[in-house]
Amino acid sequence: MERDAGRLSALRSGRTPFYEPGLDEQVAESVARGRLSFTDDCRVGMRDAEFAFLAANTPVDESGRADLSHFWQAAADLAHAVSGQRPIVVVKSTVPVGTSQALGDFLRRQSGDGQRWCVVANPEFLTEGNALRALRECDRIVIGSDDHWALTEVASLYAPLQTPLVATDFATAEMVKYGSNAFLATKISFINELAHLCEQTGADVQTVALRMGLDPRIGLAFLRPGAGFGGSCLPKHTRALARMARDEGLELSIVEAAVEANRRQRRAVVHRLREALGPLDGRCIALWGLAFKPNTSDIREAPALDVIEMLLAEGAEVRAYDPQAMDPMRKRHPNVSYAQDALTAVEGADALVLLTEWEEFRLADLAEVRRCLRGDLVFDGRFMWEKEDVEEAGLRYMTIAGWSQREAGAGARRLADSAVQAERLLRAA
Ligand code: UGA
Numbered sequence: 178m179e180r181d182a183g184r185l186s187a188l189r190s191g192r193t194p195f196y197e198p199g200l201d202e203q204v205a206e207s208v209a210r211g212r213l214s215f216t217d218d219c220r221v222g223m224r225d226a227e228f229a230f231l232a233a234n235t236p237v238d239e240s241g242r243a244d245l246s247h248f249w250q251a252a253a254d255l256a257h258a259v260s261g262q263r264p265i266v267v268v269k270s271t272v273p274v275g276t277s278q279a280l281g282d283f284l285r286r287q288s289g290d291g292q293r294w295c296v297v298a299n300p301e302f303l304t305e306g307n308a309l310r311a312l313r314e315c316d317r318i319v320i321g322s323d324d325h326w327a328l329t330e331v332a333s334l335y336a337p338l339q340t341p342l343v344a345t346d347f348a349t350a351e352m353v354k355y356g357s358n359a360f361l362a363t364k365i366s367f368i369n370e371l372a373h374l375c376e377q378t379g380a381d382v383q384t385v386a387l388r389m390g391l392d393p394r395i396g397l398a399f400l401r402p403g404a405g406f407g408g409s410c411l412p413k414h415t416r417a418l419a420r421m422a423r424d425e426g427l428e429l430s431i432v433e434a435a436v437e438a439n440r441r442q443r444r445a446v447v448h449r450l451r452e453a454l455g456p457l458d459g460r461c462i463a464l465w466g467l468a469f470k471p472n473t474s475d476i477r478e479a480p481a482l483d484v485i486e487m488l489l490a491e492g493a494e495v496r497a498y499d500p501q502a503m504d505p506m507r508k509r510h511p512n513v514s515y516a517q518d519a520l521t522a523v524e525g526a527d528a529l530v531l532l533t534e535w536e537e538f539r540l541a542d543l544a545e546v547r548r549c550l551r552g553d554l555v556f557d558g559r560f561m562w563e564k565e566d567v568e569e570a571g572l573r574y575m576t577i578a579g580w581s582q583r584e585a586g587a588g589a590r591r592l593a594d595s596a597v598q599a600e601r602l603l604r605a606a
Contacts, residue, residue: 178215178216178217178219178222178251178254179215179216179217180217182217185215185216185217188204188215189208189214189215190205190208191204191205191206191208191209192204192205195473195474195475196472196473196474196501196502197305197306197308197309197472197473198306198307198309198472199309200308200309203309219254219255219257219258220258220260222258223255223258223259223264225262226259226264227262227264227265227330228264228265228266228267228330228331228334229255229259229264229265229266229267230267230269230299231248231251231252231255231266231267231268231269231270231280232269232270232301233247233248233250233251233270234247234270235247235248235270235271235272236413237413237416237417237420240420241416241417241419241420242273242417242420242421242424243271243272243273243417245272245273245276248270248272248276249283252266252280252283252284252287253283253287255284256283256284256287256288256294257287257288259288263292263294263295265295265296265297265327265330265331266280266284266294266295266296266297267296267297267299267331268280268296268297268298268299268300269299269300269301271300271301271354271355271410271414271417272298272351273351273417273421274348274351274352274355274421275347275348275351276351277296277297277298277321277322277347277350277351278296278323278347278348280294280296281293281294281295281296284296295322295324295326295327296322296324296327296347297320297321297322297324297327297328297331298320298321298322298347298350298351299318299319299320299321299331299350300319300350300351300353300354301354302315302316302317302319302354302357303315305408305470305472305473305475306470306471306472306473307472312338313338315338315340316340316341317340317341317342317343318332318335318338318340318341318342318343319342319343319345319350319353319354320332320342320343320344320345320350321344321345321346321347321348321349321350321351322344322346322347322350323346323347328344332344354414355414355417355418355421356418358410358411358414358415358418359414359415359418359429359432359435361399361406361411362406362411362412362414362415362432362435362436362439363431363432363435364398364399364400365399365400365401365402365405365406365411365435365439366405366406366434366435366436366438366439366442367435368382368386368399368400368401368402369402369403369405369438369439369442369577369578370438371385371386371402372402372577372578373445373577373578375578376578377587377588378588382402382560382578383402383560386400386401386402387400401559401560402560402577402578403442403534403558403559403560403577404442404443404446404480404484404532404558404559404577405439405440405442405443405480406439407469407470407477407478407479407480407482408469408470408475408477408478408479409475409477409478412436412439412478413478415432415435415436416436418432419432419433419436442480442577443480443483443484443487444483444487445577445578446480446484446487446530446532446556446558446577447484447487447488447491449556449575449576449577450462450488450528450530450554450556451491453528453554453556453573453575454527454528454552454554456491456492457488457491457492457493458491458492458493459492459493459494460493460494460527460528461493461494461496461525461526461527461551462488462493462494462495462496462526462527462528462530463496463497463498463516463522463523463526463528463529463530463550464481464484464485464495464496464497464498464513464522464530464532465497465498465499465519465522465529465530465531465532465533465535465538466481466499466531466532466533466534466535466538466558466559467479467481467497467499467502467503467506467532467533468481468499468501468502468533468535469481469533470533470534471533471534471535471536472501472535473501473502474501474502474504474505475502475505476502476505476506476509479502479532479533480532480558481497481499481506481532481533482506482509482510484530484532485497485506485510485513486510489510489512489513494514495510495513495514496513496514496515496516496522496523496526497513497514497515497516497522498515498516498517498518498519498521498522499533499535500535500537502533503515519537519538519541520545520546520549523546523549523550524549525549525550525551526549526550526551526552527550527551527552527554528550528552528554528555528556529546529550529554529555529556530556530558531555531556531557531558531559531561531562532558532559533559534559534561538561539561539562543555543562543566543567543569543570543572544570544571546570546572547570547571547572550572553571553572553573554572554573554575555567555572555573555574555575556575556576557574557575557576558576558577560576562574
């Protein structure tokens with residue numbers, strides 16, 4: 178079911194409205210084989226359906242609460258479109274805890290015949306940029322319902338994936354989703370904050386993260402420091418979870434702190450540039466990477482959005498390049514100039530700022546970058562390059578935080594002083 182006419186016709190010809198590796202080919206193949214079809218007519222979509230997946234977008238409003246208007250609209254359309262045999266309704270959208278339970282009553286009221294609907298909460302754990310692989314190799318499937326038969330039916334759909342499956346109640350299934358994303362976001366903010374302390378004390382945050390992560394209780398994943406987390410999920414779900422707690426009279430202070438640390442991290446990018454270049458007014462900044470992560474065209478809540486806004490507000494000129502995300506960014510920031518390739522973006526710029534770790538950037542010829550740049554500053558917002566490689570190319574390497582780029586901080590100075598004092602006392606003794 179797709180309501181937007183443009184998207185619908187694109188989907189019918191096998192094109193998805195965003196870039197996701199392999200997905201267009203998969204969709205086109207499934208359409209060609211008659212296994213997948215698209216419609217804007219809910220009655221056609223629901224004809225003989227045994228399952229109906231609700232995957233409507235659930236953005237958050239100003240206060241951080243999930244806005245369920247698309248979700249309830251889709252549910253109402255579904256209830257009105259079904260005649261005869263009722264499908265099991267599977268909730269894929271990320272919805273506040275309690276929504277799937279409420280959906281059964283909502284559908285009954287909408288269909289108006291008093292008959293029961295079977296609902297199963299089935300949160301999604303896919304990651305963008307490698308969604309197909311993530312689907313085939315996913316580590317768990319979580320389903321929740323008050324109906325045992327419906328749980329068994331949905332479990333049977335996933336049987337071919339041979340993935341561990343957890344069946345539970347509605348609220349628990351819904352909370353697993355929020356808890357997982359909030360925990361991942363917290364891990365990222367934790368390492369980002371630690372990176373600043375590493376810098377002040379002369380520790381190398383990447384080695385710290387690596388050695389910490391070798392402890393299986395901590396794990397290596399999501400300990401990559403950088404410009405902060407973006408996307409349509411982590412930022413939104415952390416805020417929604419914190420809001421959900423506030424609405425219950427509770428405070429998830431750790432989650433709220435993770436959200437705040439993420440905001441600071443974006444400001445830190447521009448702060449660092451100002452430190453290195455002085456006032457940014459009139460400076461030309463080349464920006465590599467607009468998508469919130471590599472292998473996607475998605476710019477929702479991408480660090481680049483905030484960084485561009487701050488740079489423009491300070492009077493800088495921004496020259497941007499991204500392998501896939503320039504069209505969506507052009508709509509948001511028409512005042513930025515968009516280069517046709519990575520090196521053109523750098524031509525004559527005072528500094529290069531990297532915000533998304535696309536493979537293309539990892540493999541970039543740094544000597545060429547040196548030749549094209551007017552200045553010599555490379556700001557690596559994702560710890561993607563080796564400092565030595567960048568310096569070898571005659572460039573100045575800088576990142577958000579990580580190791581002693583400047584004089585040791587006050588704490589380190591205090592410790593050094595006390596060591597000198599101790600030495601003096603020992604000599605005197
Ligand atoms: C996230 C979750 O990882 C998925 O499990 C979940 O299914 C999905 O949200 C969702 O709710 O639908 P996704 O938004 O695709 O997936 O992206 P992530 O891979 O989680 O990355 C999110 C952000 O964190 C990116 O901006 C990335 O650059 C950043 N990140 C990630 C770091 O800064 N450091 C890391 O170590 C990992």
